[in-house]
Amino acid sequence: MEQIVAENVSKYYTVPPEKGGRNHERLQVLTNVSFRVERNEFVSILGPSGCGKSTLLRMLAGLDRDYEGTIRMEDVDLKKNRVPVCYMLQKDHLLPWRTLMENVLLPAEIEGADLKKEAEAVRPMLREFGLEEFENYRPHALSGGMRQRAALLRTYRMRGDIMLLDEPFGALDEITRMQMQDWLLDVWGKHRKTVVFVTHNIEEAILLSDRVLVMSPRPGTIVKDIRIDFQRPRNRDMLLGSQFLGYKKDILASLG
Ligand SMILES: Nc1ncnc2c1ncn2[C@@H]1O[C@H](COP(=O)(O)OP(=O)(O)O)[C@@H](O)[C@H]1O
Ligand SMILES: [Mg+2]
Known part of the structure; x- marks a missing residue:
């Protein structure tokens, strides 16, 4: 059974008017986002800046219930109840x-x-x-x-079997970032939890994930669901082969 099921999730923010303006504007951030995540899967959400990734993750964390559609986690409707999750923001805090x-x-x-x-x-x-x-x-x-x-x-x-990570390596320099990716592959291999990993780095998404969900620009929706078939344990050498380039090409094409 799937651990996370999102169905037709849409999200609007109400933005206050600029100085002198009168009307509040409705900004659509997500449109009809649907996906499923299985237990112990590592899934990346990859998309351009501003497409609604952090917004989506906040919903999965149960911190925002103001959306259309449904999200079920462990069969619990997140609009009705909370499920404990391990949630990490981009900044280390x-x-x-x-x-x-x-x-x-x-x-x-x-x-x-x-x-x-x-x-x-x-x-x-x-x-x-x-x-x-x-x-x-x-x-x-x-x-x-x-x-x-x-x-x-x-x-x-x-507490919780699901880790939600919002660009955890986004602020690091390239070399540290690579070391952290290698390290994460290693620890995740030992202490599996379900991971939803937000990133805008294509290589990182391919290296780490079982599946990459590619999002469109705002209003974000999932335009492609790519299974990454590299065996585990993985290492960085996979990034040199033709299989990697195939995935990268696929992702770039769906990013448009
Ligand atoms: N609390 C908020 N109120 C109004 N607009 C917001 C709010 N949070 C985010 N946004 C807007 O929603 C869009 C998506 O933001 P976000 O989810 O942070 O995108 P991402 O994480 O993919 O970069 C952006 O245009 C952002 O400015
Ligand atoms: Mg973000």
Whole structure:
């Protein structure tokens, strides 16, 4: 059974009039977005800036219920109920006055969970996330890649089987970004959750995903659903072959 089912989702924002104007304008951001995601699938949503990707992800997180159509997650209608998900915004949003560990413990703290127990569960994961020996550092003393991994670890520790990641590597330099992609392939192989990964980077989408959903410019809709058949475990060498170029060509053609 599918874990996420979106059917004919459309979304409008009401934009206040410019100075001197009178009428509120209705801005259509999404039109008839439909897709399904299976349990433990890694699906990327790829589309141009402004096409509504972040808007869509906010809806999947249950933070925006003002839309047409339906989204069901674990068979729950998101307009009626919430499903816990691990949601990460593009910015790392680490709290600067907290140490790395205190930041990772934040979701547990909010839920009133046993922090000592949670810290014990987190500690062995620090190594995998490349953060060993840094648990008492504050964010400003970490590199961009480390901050992003800390934010990913915090997201991973949130309650829920679905990770929603909004351009998690968007702000990183190209080399760090490549390292983070390789690293994500590796950890995701070990700790699978369902992932919906928003990006505007074509290579990244192909490298990481089981499927790439390509969106049109605003009002965004899904124009192509491409299955990426590379075997796992994957590595960057796939990006040199003709199969990769075939996918890239396909995506570029559907981006128009
Ligand atoms: N709260 C809001 N009110 C009005 N317009 C918004 C709001 N949030 C986003 N938008 C507009 O909706 C469109 C899609 O935004 P967004 O979902 O952030 O796109 P993307 O993440 O694909 O770049 C943009 O034109 C943006 O300006
Ligand atoms: Mg966005």
